[in-house]
Ligand SMILES: Nc1ncnc2c1ncn2[C@@H]1O[C@H](COP(=O)(O)OP(=O)(O)OP(=O)(O)O)[C@@H](O)[C@H]1O
């Protein structure tokens with residue numbers, strides 16, 4: 001059988017297989033079941049959260065031979081052709097390569113012809129933000145009042161570049177990032193089905209590095225599982241692939257920050273550099289670390305018997321949290337977040353991250369806030 005990359009192998013084919021977007025899926029299913037279907041849809045959201053996937057399921061739902069349905073049958077010739085990318089009335093276009101008004105005019109000319117195969121002729125126009133201003137203008141009328149057999153589905157990762165006039169003519173659906181927990185659970189399900197075991201800590205690290213995108217997570221998982229076939233990968237090497245520092249090292253770094261040991265901090269930065277890890281990743285991991293620490297500090301202090309039910313790692317964080325004031329955890333997070341924003345303006349990333357640590361160093365020196 002032809003090898004399929006994970007993200008294609010696992011592309012959901014029904015609404016029920018979509019991860020996250022619970023309420024949005026409910027709304028789409030309802031509108032299909034009630035047969036109240038908008039003529040133009042706009043899906044926005046970051047890469048790999050399901051825009052194209054949902055658009056394709058929608059195309060099946062509108063053209064399934066069993067009738068307009070929120071549960072396309074997947075066995076009629078229309079459903080099968082759409083899944084194979086061969087359905088004549090489902091036209092997928094990449095606006096990035098058709099930005100000119102002439103290109104759009106050709107598309108608009110073709111909407112006067114009714115569908116050949118299906119109930120609806122559906123245009124999925126991806127990367128719609130790439131269109132020129134003239135092209136957007138040319139599209140306006142078609143989006144508002146297309147022939148009844150035409151449906152438009154627009155998709156974009158850059159909503160801010162879409163004119164309001166376009167947005168207001170569409171049913172706009174914004175797909176949010178997928179939560180870390182949902183991504184982790186999904187990856188575990190996939191691995192279970194293939195009988196592959198990966199440490200939970202690593203799954204969490206993969207999910208974290210995906211930054212809300214399921215495609216990112218699947219691609220990283222693919223990279224890691226394909227290297228695992230040769231030999232069992234050591235955690236250290238997996239973290240290298242992920243380009244992140246492992247949990248223990250982040251803990252040590254945070255400990256040194258809290259103890260204001262600037263020499264050790266700079267030594268750890270040398271390790272980061274040698275491992276080829278991006279400084280931005282370190283800053284992100286530290287923000288997450290101090291945020292978790294502040295939550296553990298505050299929630300444990302409210303309990304009658306603190307530290308019960310804490311994992312070994314969180315217990316270590318709890319002990320560390322006693323050395324720092326709650327207010328300071330927030331200040332560190334703030335310095336890290338602001339520093340990250342300005343990283344790109346520093347002469348180089350190393351200087352950028354050193355500036356951040358020196359700011360924290362100076363803050364601690366001035367306040368001497370050990371607890
Ligand atoms: N919500 C989701 N549930 C399950 N799998 C998903 C989801 N979103 C994305 N995926 C996985 O990621 C792959 C890519 O998704 P999709 O093509 O829908 O992303 P997209 O939002 O259109 O991204 P892009 O902006 O890059 O076009 C899918 O094949 C699927 O495996």
Ligand SMILES: [Mg+2]
Pocket residue numbers: 051052053126155
């Ligand atoms: Mg897409």
Ligand SMILES: [Zn+2]
Pocket residue numbers: 063064065066072073074075076077078079080
């Ligand atoms: Zn069907």
